[in-house]
Amino acid sequence: MSLINHHLTDALLMAYSAGTLPEAFSLVVATHISMCDECRARAGSFDSVGGQLLDSASGEALSDDALAATLRLIGGAAPEPRAPSTRRAPSTFPLPLQDYVGGDVDAVRWKRLGGGVRQMILPSSSDASVRLLYIPGGAAVPDHGHRGTELTLVLQGAFRDETDRFGVGDIEVATEDLEHKPVAEPGVACICLAATDAPLKFNSMIPRMLQPLFRI
Amino acid sequence: MNITGKTDAQGALGAYSATHHVCVRVPGKVQLTKKDESASPQWAAEILAIRDRQDQVAFARLFQHFAPRIKGFLMKSGTPADVAEDCAQEVMATVWRKAALFDPSRASASTWIFTIARNKRIDVVRRERRPEPEDLPWGPEAETDQEDALALEQENERLSKAISALPEKQRNLIQRAYFGDLSHRELAEETGLPLGTIKSRIRLALDRLRHEMK
Ligand SMILES: [Zn+2]
Numbered sequence: 001m002s003l004i005n006h007h008l009t010d011a012l013l014m015a016y017s018a019g020t021l022p023e024a025f026s027l028v029v030a031t032h033i034s035m036c037d038e039c040r041a042r043a044g045s046f047d048s049v050g051g052q053l054l055d056s057a058s059g060e061a062l063s064d065d066a067l068a069a070t071l072r073l074i075g076g077a078a079p080e081p082r083a084p085s086t087r088r089a090p091s092t093f094p095l096p097l098q099d100y101v102g103g104d105v106d107a108v109r110w111k112r113l114g115g116g117v118r119q120m121i122l123p124s125s126s127d128a129s130v131r132l133l134y135i136p137g138g139a140a141v142p143d144h145g146h147r148g149t150e151l152t153l154v155l156q157g158a159f160r161d162e163t164d165r166f167g168v169g170d171i172e173v174a175t176e177d178l179e180h181k182p183v184a185e186p187g188v189a190c191i192c193l194a195a196t197d198a199p200l201k202f203n204s205m206i207p208r209m210l211q212p213l214f215r216i
Numbered sequence: 217m218n219i220t221g222k223t224d225a226q227g228a229l230g231a232y233s234a235t236h237h238v239c240v241r242v243p244g245k246v247q248l249t250k251k252d253e254s255a256s257p258q259w260a261a262e263i264l265a266i267r268d269r270q271d272q273v274a275f276a277r278l279f280q281h282f283a284p285r286i287k288g289f290l291m292k293s294g295t296p297a298d299v300a301e302d303c304a305q306e307v308m309a310t311v312w313r314k315a316a317l318f319d320p321s322r323a324s325a326s327t328w329i330f331t332i333a334r335n336k337r338i339d340v341v342r343r344e345r346r347p348e349p350e351d352l353p354w355g356p357e358a359e360t361d362q363e364d365a366l367a368l369e370q371e372n373e374r375l376s377k378a379i380s381a382l383p384e385k386q387r388n389l390i391q392r393a394y395f396g397d398l399s400h401r402e403l404a405e406e407t408g409l410p411l412g413t414i415k416s417r418i419r420l421a422l423d424r425l426r427h428e429m430k
Contacts, residue, residue, distance in 0.1 A: 059284025
């Protein structure tokens with residue numbers, strides 16, 4: 001956990017806390033926070049901002065029987081007891097990601113992209129997309145630039161690009177000005193969770209033609 | 217007041233210690249030397265009373281304070297009044313049902329209630345799923361440290377004052393961000409909010425939890 005060097009930005013954490021991020025980005029943020037106590041604490045501090053804004057918000061009067069109606073919703077039930085915490089078997093994917101995949105890494109239904117690279121697109125709202133990427137050790141992810149923002153979170157292995165090395169738990173936040181060429185480190189395959197709020201533009205002809213086919 | 221745009225822990229800590237002398241740190245422990253008289257009532261106690269005794273009077277006090285604010289908050293986020301009213305009632309019902317999940321050493325009462333209201337807005341207004349981080353396991357010590365909870369509450373008091381002391385334009389931006397008027401692309405990388413101490417405090421609580429789970 002202390003090995004994480006690349007974290008979420010304040011803008012992403014604030015938008016996640018405010019509840020305004022596209023679902024695809026929220027999944028990457030929630031997965032990183034599951035792996036990173038530093039960002040969990042930072043997210044908590046942004047939630048505190050929301051709490052203070054709520055506390056100082058001007059109230060709107062409720063209907064006269066609002067409290068009674070709420071008590072009817074509760075229906076006399078006691079507060080739910082806290083579920084006993086059980087130690088979970090170690091996994092490659094944190095729980096929020098497992099919810100979207102339907103299990104851990106062995107449950108992924110990979111689709112081949114060529115060159116040993118595979119992906120699985122995960123369901124999310126249409127304002128952004130999110131997918132799992134499998135890049136064999138030593139292989140390059142197709143060269144691409146960005147419109148919009150792209151988040152790449154490493155779940156297994158590591159990749160390098162022009163900027164730095166990214167290992168398990170590290171997140172790269174790339175904006176339009178970054179034209180990069182990530183390459184998986186030799187050895188174990190690199191598995192990443194990647195979200196973007198714009199279709200990636202590929203620099204070579206063939207991947208561009210394949211784009212509609214694979215929804216890259 | 218730290219309005220220089222510094223958000224790193226050191227910068228904000230420095231800015232805090234220059235202007236406030238409420239907390240004195242001794243190794244490994246937080247000591248309160250003075251209780252802030254203007255501190256808001258401890259809503260945390262109300263939530264714990266609901267958890268422990270199903271205290272309806274405590275719930276009514278909590279409801280009176282928070283339900284109109286939740287409704288106002290949702291209306292400012294563009295929710296129609298009748299939907300906002302229903303949501304406020306459902307949020308308060310969730311506060312009752314989930315009272316056992318409230319941990320005052322990691323979030324103040326208003327912070328915790330804010331997160332429930334925010335999730336309700338995503339669910340009802342945006343009709344989207346909200347991926348949430350994996351829960352940390354609860355330590356064997358179910359009771360949180362009173363001093364930690366009080367210290368966090370005081371940090372929230374200060375944060376509140378810091379927000380109201382921000383220049384109008386900046387405060388406006390932050391409000392718009394939380395009311396859902398700004399996308400993540402429109403947010404500045406430097407928020408200018410002095411969040412260093414509050415983050416450090418939550419981090420301490422997380423570290424202790426991790427330690428207890430070893
Ligand atoms: Zn992090």
